[in-house]
Amino acid sequence: MAAMMGVRVSSGARSARSGHSRVSRSSRPSRVSVVASSAGHLSSSDLTFKGKPASSTCVVVLGPTGYIGKYTTRELIARGYDVVAISRSKSGIGGAGDEQKVRDDLPGATVVFGDATDKDSLKKAFQDIGKPVDAVVCCLASRTGGVEDSWLVDYQATRNGLDVGLEFGMSHYVLLSAICVQKPDLVFQKAKLKFEQELVDASSASDGKLTYSIVRPTAFFKSLAGQVEVVRGGGPYVMFGNGELCACKPISERDLAAFISNGVDDETYYNKILPIGGPGEALTPKQQGAILFEKFGIEKPFYVTPPIQIMDVVIKGLDAVAGWFPENKSLEDAAEFGKIGRYYAAESMLVLDETTGDYDANATPSFGNDTLEAFFEAAVKDPEVLKAQALGDQAVFGVGKGEEV
DSSP: OOOEEEOEEOSOOOOBOOSSOOEEOOOOOOSOOOEEEOSSOOOTTTOEETTEEGGGOEEEEESTTSHHHHHHHHHHHHTTOEEEEEEOSSBSGGGOBOHHHHHHHSTTSEEEEOOTTSHHHHHHHHHHHOSOOOEEEEOOOOSSOOHHHIIIIIIIIHHHHHHHHHHTTOOEEEEEOOGGGGSOOSHHHHHHHHHHHHHHHHHHTTTTSOEEEEEEEOOBGGGGOTTHHHHHTTOOEEOSTTSOSOOBOOBOHHHHHHHHHHHHHOGGGTTEEEEEBOSSOOBOHHHHHHHHHHHHTOSSOOEEOOOTHHHHHHHHHHHHHHHHOTTOHHHHHHHHHHHHHHHHHHSOBSEEOTTTOOEESTTSEEOOSOOHHHHHHHHHHOGGGGGGGOOGGGOGGGTTOOOOO
16 A cells, blocks of 8 residues: 555644734644545555445546546546546636547546536436446536526536436545635635535435545635736736735645545545645745745845725625626626635635634645645746646636636
């Protein structure tokens, strides 16, 4: 068996305090206690799913062409699972990928096509698999964070995955959620949280026939990569307030894919909500900017620090206009996008202590080997690195939209 490594809880995070998002230090252990497999691939002879060899275990991935879904699909294939990827016929950023591109991107997977937002379409895709399903790994996420899209994807499509999966023999559901659902101020968070609860309830009512793993990652590298090219071009690094309103423990797509895959083959992950971050200390935007300037060799960092209250004014205006024209869904979405931007500028992507209301860096488990510093260094040396981090429709205000590779 390959070497094992534990999920770590960092003890050296700096505090970041504001009226919006306080990050505290604590000696308390993490609320999550799991043992994670090494990020290195394990052979199929090493892995089992509820006593069944990986090679005989059918794992369906929903959202296999997305940022995390693609890496997770490849990781599961590398571990020896019988992987089925269910994708839309037009997938990827802006629907630019056709059926052949999906097949080319996921060698080793059986690819079938269907729309998870349409229950009948998804049922037809499961029928096309032609055999019972053991586990479903759901990496679906709203493309934009808009109101209707959030309920359609973050709730209904993920719910469809559960319902249809159960019809075809599924006994374990791995859900990629988000750590920010702890404080659900946004529509997509409320949609994710609603399904999380329904998944837990379904498991509780199943007499042990259905298990789950809910993975709540912190910030992705891609969400922090949007300013690399701006700084490369001599522009400023933008952060709100003093740059210490929030903090996160960013995790790479590769490490997160390994953690999600552990949710299939490691039973210590079962029936748990699993917040997870990357290795090292929690980083504020100011610390992230300092790392980036250092990697570019810029001795005099250039920061722009608008007050967070500017966003409050903008959001208030957008809400007012959307209220005047309730039938205009694009205006409703514009107001929601403003709220999303403000949320991420002020709220930490760390475990929230429900007793104190503070975000706790020490209670946020760490996993993997990839650091943001190493990622920034690679991106500075080779701009091509950023192409794999394109946000597409998930880009906030168009920053980091990019193209899919």
